[in-house]
Amino acid sequence: MMREIIIFVIAIALAPFIGGFLNGIDRKLTAFIQGRYGPPVWQPFYDVIKLLYKQKILVNDFQVFSAYIYLLTAILSIGLFAIKADLLMILFVMSVGLAFYIAGALSTKSPYSQVGAQRELMQMLAYEPMLIFFAIAVYNVTGSFNLGQIMKHGRLLFDLPLMFILLGLVLTIKLKKSPFDLSTSEHAHQELVRGILTDYSGPYLALIHIADWYEMILILAMIAILWSQNLLIGVLIALATFFVDIVIDNITARMTVKWMLAFSWSISILFTIINIAYIYFRR
Amino acid sequence: MGLKEFIEKSFKKSPWVLHYNCSSCNGCDIEILACMTPLYDMERFGMVNVGNPKHADILVVTGTVNTKNKEVLKNIYDQMPDPKVVVAVGVCAATGGVFREAYNVLGGIDKVIPVDVYVPGCPAKPEAIIDGLYKAAEILKEKYEKMGKAEEVLK
Amino acid sequence: MQSNLLLLSILFPMVAGIIVFFLRQPSVRKGFIGVSLSVIVLLSLIILGSLKVPDVFNSPTYYNGMDIAIKIGDFVLLLYVLYISFKIKEWRATFFAVLQLVPLIYFEFFMLKEEEVAVFLVDELSIIMNLIISIVGSLIALYAFGYMDHHEEEKHVSPTRQPRFFAIILVFLGAMNGVVFSNNLMWMYFFWEVTTLSSFLLIGHDQTEETIKNAARALWINMMGGFALLLGIIFIYTNYNTVSLVDVLSIKESAYILLPMFFIAFAAFTKSAQMPFQSWLLGAMVAPTPVSALLHSSTMVKAGIYILLRFSPLFRGTMLSDFIAVYGAFTFLATAFLAISQSNAKRILAYSTVSNLGLMIASIGINTSSAIAAAILLLIFHAISKALLFLCVGTIEQHIGSRDIEDMKGLINKMPITAAITFIGILTLMAAPFGMLVSKWLILEVAANQIAVSVVLAIGSALTALYYTRWIGNLLSGTYFSKRSEEHMNVNIGISLYSLTVLAIVLSFMISSLYNMLVMPQILTMKMDVALKAAKGYLYTTSGGFMIYPIFITIGLAIVLSLTSIRKAAKTAVKVSPYNAGLNYIEDKGFDVKNYYLTTFVTEETLTKYFNYISIALIVVILGGAIL
Numbered sequence A: 001m002m003r004e005i006i007i008f009v010i011a012i013a014l015a016p017f018i019g020g021f022l023n024g025i026d027r028k029l030t031a032f033i034q035g036r037y038g039p040p041v042w043q044p045f046y047d048v049i050k051l052l053y054k055q056k057i058l059v060n061d062f063q064v065f066s067a068y069i070y071l072l073t074a075i076l077s078i079g080l081f082a083i084k085a086d087l088l089m090i091l092f093v094m095s096v097g098l099a100f101y102i103a104g105a106l107s108t109k110s111p112y113s114q115v116g117a118q119r120e121l122m123q124m125l126a127y128e129p130m131l132i133f134f135a136i137a138v139y140n141v142t143g144s145f146n147l148g149q150i151m152k153h154g155r156l157l158f159d160l161p162l163m164f165i166l167l168g169l170v171l172t173i174k175l176k177k178s179p180f181d182l183s184t185s186e187h188a189h190q191e192l193v194r195g196i197l198t199d200y201s202g203p204y205l206a207l208i209h210i211a212d213w214y215e216m217i218l219i220l221a222m223i224a225i226l227w228s229q230n231l232l233i234g235v236l237i238a239l240a241t242f243f244v245d246i247v248i249d250n251i252t253a254r255m256t257v258k259w260m261l262a263f264s265w266s267i268s269i270l271f272t273i274i275n276i277a278y279i280y281f282r283r
Numbered sequence B: 001m002g003l004k005e006f007i008e009k010s011f012k013k014s015p016w017v018l019h020y021n022c023s024s025c026n027g028c029d030i031e032i033l034a035c036m037t038p039l040y041d042m043e044r045f046g047m048v049n050v051g052n053p054k055h056a057d058i059l060v061v062t063g064t065v066n067t068k069n070k071e072v073l074k075n076i077y078d079q080m081p082d083p084k085v086v087v088a089v090g091v092c093a094a095t096g097g098v099f100r101e102a103y104n105v106l107g108g109i110d111k112v113i114p115v116d117v118y119v120p121g122c123p124a125k126p127e128a129i130i131d132g133l134y135k136a137a138e139i140l141k142e143k144y145e146k147m148g149k150a151e152e153v154l155k
Numbered sequence C: 001m002q003s004n005l006l007l008l009s010i011l012f013p014m015v016a017g018i019i020v021f022f023l024r025q026p027s028v029r030k031g032f033i034g035v036s037l038s039v040i041v042l043l044s045l046i047i048l049g050s051l052k053v054p055d056v057f058n059s060p061t062y063y064n065g066m067d068i069a070i071k072i073g074d075f076v077l078l079l080y081v082l083y084i085s086f087k088i089k090e091w092r093a094t095f096f097a098v099l100q101l102v103p104l105i106y107f108e109f110f111m112l113k114e115e116e117v118a119v120f121l122v123d124e125l126s127i128i129m130n131l132i133i134s135i136v137g138s139l140i141a142l143y144a145f146g147y148m149d150h151h152e153e154e155k156h157v158s159p160t161r162q163p164r165f166f167a168i169i170l171v172f173l174g175a176m177n178g179v180v181f182s183n184n185l186m187w188m189y190f191f192w193e194v195t196t197l198s199s200f201l202l203i204g205h206d207q208t209e210e211t212i213k214n215a216a217r218a219l220w221i222n223m224m225g226g227f228a229l230l231l232g233i234i235f236i237y238t239n240y241n242t243v244s245l246v247d248v249l250s251i252k253e254s255a256y257i258l259l260p261m262f263f264i265a266f267a268a269f270t271k272s273a274q275m276p277f278q279s280w281l282l283g284a285m286v287a288p289t290p291v292s293a294l295l296h297s298s299t300m301v302k303a304g305i306y307i308l309l310r311f312s313p314l315f316r317g318t319m320l321s322d323f324i325a326v327y328g329a330f331t332f333l334a335t336a337f338l339a340i341s342q343s344n345a346k347r348i349l350a351y352s353t354v355s356n357l358g359l360m361i362a363s364i365g366i367n368t369s370s371a372i373a374a375a376i377l378l379l380i381f382h383a384i385s386k387a388l389l390f391l392c393v394g395t396i397e398q399h400i401g402s403r404d405i406e407d408m409k410g411l412i413n414k415m416p417i418t419a420a421i422t423f424i425g426i427l428t429l430m431a432a433p434f435g436m437l438v439s440k441w442l443i444l445e446v447a448a449n450q451i452a453v454s455v456v457l458a459i460g461s462a463l464t465a466l467y468y469t470r471w472i473g474n475l476l477s478g479t480y481f482s483k484r485s486e487e488h489m490n491v492n493i494g495i496s497l498y499s500l501t502v503l504a505i506v507l508s509f510m511i512s513s514l515y516n517m518l519v520m521p522q523i524l525t526m527k528m529d530v531a532l533k534a535a536k537g538y539l540y541t542t543s544g545g546f547m548i549y550p551i552f553i554t555i556g557l558a559i560v561l562s563l564t565s566i567r568k569a570a571k572t573a574v575k576v577s578p579y580n581a582g583l584n585y586i587e588d589k590g591f592d593v594k595n596y597y598l599t600t601f602v603t604e605e606t607l608t609k610y611f612n613y614i615s616i617a618l619i620v621v622i623l624g625g626a627i628l
C-alpha cells in the first residue's frame, strides 16, 4: 500500500514535466520542419507559469469547476495507471473530466467556444470507442483488464499491431493535431479563435494545458505498455509514435468533422475486428 | 533561480500577441504576419499569435481609430487579463497618420486605450515590429512586478 | 403471516386506488393518497426487513378465492380491451385481444388441471423490484400532486380528472407488486396485463386525439407481448405440466424450454420497448410527466427486464442467450444513435431509456454471474436516475413551456434549483463513479470476449456521453451578467426531487454494500458462482476492479478547490462577457449557436426504418436460436 502511494505521487509529480518537455520538443520540431528557429524547449513551462500568474477573468463559475475537474481526473488517471489499476476504469475516469471540460466550454455563451465544444464532442465520439476497443483487444490477448497482469505479457505489440496504429490515431486526435485539429484550431489558424479554449483564460487555461499534458502522457504510456517486457523499448516506441504524429501534423491539412467521424469509426471497427481475429488465428 | 524570478522571467519569455486591425490599410498587417514567417520567426522569443484577447498579453494594433471601431477596441482591451501591454504599429496607430484629418477618424489609438510602445513606419518593418514586441515583453514583466506590489498593498 | 404481508402489498394499493376514485374532495383525496403511499413504502420496508428469502410462501386459506378472482379478472380485462379497441377503432388491439381470448379459454377450461401451487415466490430480485416500485413509485406519485394541479390548470381540465389518474397509478403499483411476487404464472400474466391496461389508460389521460392515438399504439404492441407471454406459459404447461414458477425454474431437462423462453423474451422485448417496438414508448411521452417517469422509465418497462432475469437460468449458455445479448446490444446502439438527433428532452430520455433497457437485456443475454449482477445494478440505478430526470423535465416544462434542450439554455439562472438537480441527475446517469457507470464498466468487462457485443457497447457508450454532455452544457450556460430569478418550488415536487437526488447519490456511494446485501444473494439464489466481489467501494473480479472512492474524492476536491478559487477571485478577478469578436454580448439577442445534431448523418425516420428491419431480423435469429 505504502509503495503504491509513493509510486502514485511520483507519477503525478513527474508526468507534467515530461509532458511539458515533450510539448516543447513538439514545438521545436514543428518549427524545424517549417524551416524556423522555434522557441526554446522550455517554452511550454514559461507559458503555463505565466498563465498561472495572470489575472483571473471569468465568464461564469462553472468553468472554474470544469477546469479543476478536468485537471484532477487527468491526474487521477495517470496515478491509477502508475499503480496498475484497471484499464477500463482509467478510461472511464478520463472521460468524466473530458465531459466537464466540454460542458464548461458550452456553458459560456461565446459562439466560438460553443462551436469548438461541439467539435470536441465529435472528437470524443471518434476516439473514445477506440480506446475501449483497445482495452477489449488487450483483454482478448491477456485475459485481464488489470494493468499488472497485462504487463506480464511482454510483447503485446506482436499481438496487437493494428491496435497500436489505432492508438497512434487516438494520440493525433487527442493532441488536436492536423488533420484533426478541429476543436481548437492549433497553430496560427484562428477562424474559431481558440475554439473550445476561447473562454478559458489565465490560470484556468494553464490548468487545462497541464491536464492536456497528463492525458498525452497517459496515451503514450498506453502505447509503451505494448512492449512491457522492456519498458525502455516501450517508451522508445511511444516516442517514435509521437514523432510520427508531429510529422503527420505538419504534412496534412485539416479535415471536416464528418470525415473524421467516418474515417475513425470505419478504421477503428475494421482494425479491431481484424486484430482480434488475428489474435485467435495466432493461437 | 527562485520561483519569483522564474515567474517574472516567464512573463518576459512568453508574451502572447493579439493582433487587432483597427481600420488599417493592411500594409502594417502584412508586415505583422511577416513576423511569423520563417525569415523573422517571432516564435523564437516565445511570441505566439493568439486570436483571443482572453489569452493575450500584448495587444498589437494597426491603423487608426474611428468612431465605429473604438468600442470594439475598448472591449478587446477590457477583455485582456492584467498585466497587459499595448503596441501601436505604424504611424496610423500612433497618430492617425495620413488619415488624421478624415471626418470619422479620432486619431491614434492612444485616444482610446493607453499605449506602451509605438512602432513607427508606414508600414513598420518586421524587424522594428519584433523589436517593439520585445520591448513590450520587458514592459510586461515590469507590469507584473508592479501588479504583485499593488496586490501586497491591497492586502 | 408473511404471505399475508405480500398479499397486502398487492391488494392494498389496488383497494386504495379504487377508494381514491370515489374521493372527490381534493384535500381529502390528497390526504388519503399520502397516507396510502406511506403505507406502501412502509410495507416494502417491512417486507425487506422481515422476510427470509429466497422462499416460497403458501397460503391455502385464500388461494382458491384469489385464483378464481384472477381468472374472472383475466376475462373481464380482455373483454374490456376488446370494448376499448372497438371504441377507438384500433383493430390491431382487437386482433391481439381475440388472439389471447381464444387460447385463454381453451387453456383455462380444457387444459389446466386444478391444483394448488405456492402463492408467492420471493427472492432478492423481487425485493429489489418491490423496493423500486414502492419507494420510487411513491415519490413519483407525490410529485404528481404538484404536477397534476398545474397540469389541469394549464389544460383547463374541468371537472378534475385527478381521481381517475391517482386511482390508476395506485392500482398499477399493486399490479406491479403482483408481477414481481407471483409464483403462479397465470397470476403473473394477469398482473402483466393489468399494467398494460393502466399504461393505456394513463397515456390517454388527456383525451386528445394525439394521446389516444399513441395510447392505442401502446395498447396493441403490449397486447402482442401479452399474447406472447400467454403462448410461452401454455407451451411450458404442455411440456412440463406446471404453471408454478418454482417448478419451472427447477426444470432440469431443458430440451423443450427454449421455445417458450423465446416467447417470454418476446413479451419482455415488447414491454421493455426494445427495437422494433420502441415506437410505443416514444409515443407514450405525450402522457403527463409523472406517468412517463413511473411507468415508462422506472417501473413498468422494468417488468420486461424482471421477467427475463427471472427466467435467465433456464437459457443460460444456449445460443438463444447469445442472440439475446446481440439483440440487446444492438438496441442499445441503435437507440443511442437515434437519441443524438433529438433535441426534445423527453424524447432523448425515452430513447436513452430504451437504450439502457437494451443494455440490461444484453447483459442478461451474456448470462454470466457478473453480467446478471450488472443487469440488476443497472436496473436499480437506472430506475432512480431516470425517474429523477423525467420529473426534472416535467418541472422545467411547466415553467418555461418547452421541453426542448435548446430552450433550456441558461436555465441555471432561471430555475437554479431544478437545473442543478437535473445536472446532478444527468451526472448520475453518465459519469463515473456513479452506479450507472460502474454497472456499465462491469458489463464491458464481462462482454469483452464477445466481440460483437463489446464493440457495439463501446460505441453506444460514447454516443450516450455525447447527448448528455451537451445537455449539461445547455443547462448550465450563462454569464455573470445573465438575469437571475429565484425559483419557487411546490413542496411536494421539492420533496420528491430532493429525495430522489439523495437516493441516487447515496446508493452510488454505497454500491458495495448494496451489492453485498441484495445483488450477491440473488446471484447465489440463481445458483451461480459469484465472480464479482465488493468491499469498501471497490468492486473487483479476477480480471479487473473499479474503485469508486478515489473518483468521489477527486470530485470533492475539485469542488473545494474551485470554490476557494472563486472566493479568492471574488476580489481580484474581472467578470467579463463571453468573447464575441470584440462586440458587446447581448444575451438572448442576435445569434444563437445550436448543438450539432448530426442530421446529415442521422435522420430519425430513415434510420428508424433500417434499424427496425435489422432488429426484426435479429428477433427472427433469436427464434432460430430457440428452435435449433
Ligand code: SF4
Pocket: B024, B025, B026, B027, B028, B062, B063, B089, B090, B091, B092, B093, B097, B121, B122, B123, B124
Ligand atoms: S501606417 Fe501606413 S501601412 Fe500602416 S496602416 Fe497606416 S497607412 Fe497603412
